Amino acid sequence: MNISEKRNPAPAASLHALHGLALPASVLSALQKRGIYCTPGISLEHQHLANRYVLRGVESGGAVSDLGRACAFVAEDGAPLPWLQRLNSIAVNGRHAIFLAESMVRLEMLRSLQSYELAITVHTLLRAPGRQRPEISSRLLFRGRDGVLSFDLWKPEHQALQGKLAPVFYNRAGEVLEPPQRFEEAMRKVTMAVCCVGCKHAHLGVPPAQTKDLHDET
Secondary structure, eight states: OOSSOOOOHHHHHHHHHHHOOOOOHHHHHHHHHTTOOOOOOOEEEEETTTTEEEEEEEEEEEEOSSEEEEEEEEOTTSOBOBOSEEOOOSSSSSEEEEEEESEEEEEEEEEETTEEEEEEEEEEEEOOTTOSSOEEEEEEEEEEEEEEOOSOTTSGGGGGGTTTOOOBEEOTTSOEEOOOGGGHHHHHHHHHHTTOBTOOSOSSOBOHHHHHHHHHHO
C-alpha cells in the first residue's frame, strides 16, 4: 500500500494540487510523535501598500532516522526563490523560511526509511473579470508513489551523497516515471531535506541577494 492515502485518480490530482500529499492519520500521528512539522499549505495574501495579491508558502520539515517530510518552493522554471524571511528557531524539523510570489512551484516529499512519496504542484493567481480578488489556481505537475533510493542518506557514511541523489519512481507497469527535467535539482535538494535529521535550515530557498547574483551569472 502507498504511504499516501488511496483515492480515485481525478479527486486525488485535485487534492494534491491544492493541499499537497493526502496522508492518512497514522502517518500524521507518526510525524507528530517524532516532532516533524511541515506546513505545505499555500495562502493568498494582500499587500496593502503595493495594492497587489501574492501567494505565501513556508519551507518546512525535516527528518529523524526512519521518517522525514518536507515541502519547499521554487519558481516555475525550477530556479530557487528568494525568501522574504528566514525563520530561526530553537526547535528542529519545523518552519525554515517564508516565501511570497505571484506564482510558485511546491515540492512536497515524504520518506519512510528508503521509500518516498512526491507531489510537485504549480500555483498561480487566477484573475476573473470584474473581480479584484484573484483565486489560487493549482495544478499537479508530477506525482510519484513508492519511490526507491537505496542509500540511507541520513547516516553519516552517506551524507556526502546528499544533494546528489533523488528517488526513482515507477508506474504500475514498472516503467520509470520521469519528472519535469527543470525540477531535477530541486528534487535532489528536497530529498536531502527529508533526510536532514534535526533540520534547522532551508534547503531550496535562498537569500534575496543570492538570487540576484545567480541571475547576473547567467
